[in-house]
Amino acid sequence: MLTILFIFIGFAIFFDFMNGFHDSSNIVSTMISSRALSPRQALTIVAIAEFIGPFIFGVAVAETIGTDILQLPADAREALPVIMAALISAVCWNVITWYFGIPSSSSHALMGGILGAGIAENAFQHLIIGISTINDFYAIFDVVKIKGLLKILTALVISPPLGFVAGYFLLKLVRFLSRSATPNINILFKKAQVVTAVGLALSHGTNDAQKTMGVITMGLLAAGVIPEFKVPFWVVFVSAFTIALGTSIGGWRLIKTLGGKFFKIRPVDGFTTQIGSAGVIFAATLVGGPVSTTQVVTSAIMGVGSAERLSKVRWGVGKQIMLTWLITLPSAAGLAGIFYLIIRSIV
Helix, strand or coil: CHHHHHHHHHHHHHHHHHHHHHHHHHHHHHHHHCCCCCHHHHHHHHHHHHHHHHHCCCCHHHHHHHHCCECCCCCHHHHHHHHHHHHHHHHHHHHHHHHCCCCCCHHHHHHHHHHHHHHHHHHHHHHHHCCCCHHHHHHHHHHECHHHHHHHHHHHHHHHHHHHHHHHHHHHHHHHHCCCCCCCHHHHHHHHHHHHHHHHHHHHHHHHHHHHHHHHHHHHHHCCCCCCCCCCHHHHHHHHHHHHHHHHHCCHHHHHHHHHCCCCCCHHHHHHHHHHHHHHHHHHHHCCCCCCHHHHHHHHHHHHHHHHCHHHCCHHHHHHHHHHHHHHHHHHHHHHHHHHHHHHHHC
16 A cells, blocks of 8 residues: 555656646746747746745635535545556656647646546446446436536636636726836836746645646545545645746746647747736635636737737637647546556556
């Protein structure tokens, strides 16, 4: 059991690293594209803020992930394979979308993985017992906590439109306030992006690192290492450090997508995108809502571009990304179900 637990924690840490690696583009792409900072300067500043964030804003999101989605089996030998399968599925999906340069949602991948693995485990148990009625079939899905799932889905669904609206109106407001300014105001917007990028990185670090905290704490509770769901300090530290490390390395394929494929980003665009995105993510974090930084930032970029003119945004790229968002959760769920059956046959 101790070996299984160590392997599980290793997968969780790798997911956290890939989350930072995969999502670094969300924070630095506009700053690099508008030439506010060099790529290395941007990634270094953001990585430091990512590390600090989880120590400041609590663990509400971790509690949501760890307690509000699934009713895990009481037996650790049954519970740990479920969480491991969810993590492996999310990591695989992140690698696939990173390779093709598509900004997908790590949050959707993790949610889909948890749901898919949990349902697969329950279905496996019911198949052993036998399914003879339609109620027996529906009972397979009893493992899902509907109230918690709705809370999570609500946060994931409404945050992208909020990001779009925030980006749209913030750019309108900034342009109105600076209508009499000279072109030198671009220098101000470039420098201001350092501050706004730190705010966005703090929000991303605290929201996304908490997802790993929640998963690791789920495993520790299932294995009987801790008596109740309470995130240990070492879990906070490891999660914060690992996501910062992944961010510092950076997913260059995705940085290129977000930084240039929508439209040519100017300093004012980067500035307003970061403010709008950070505001939405901070608000969700404080109420324990796990949101997709990828979705929020991408939507904010599109909102900012639309505020200039609708034709400025390359909507074909946006449609491709939105299609990826739609297929991420079911794809990750399916992968997790397969990985659960593989792990179950080994453990």
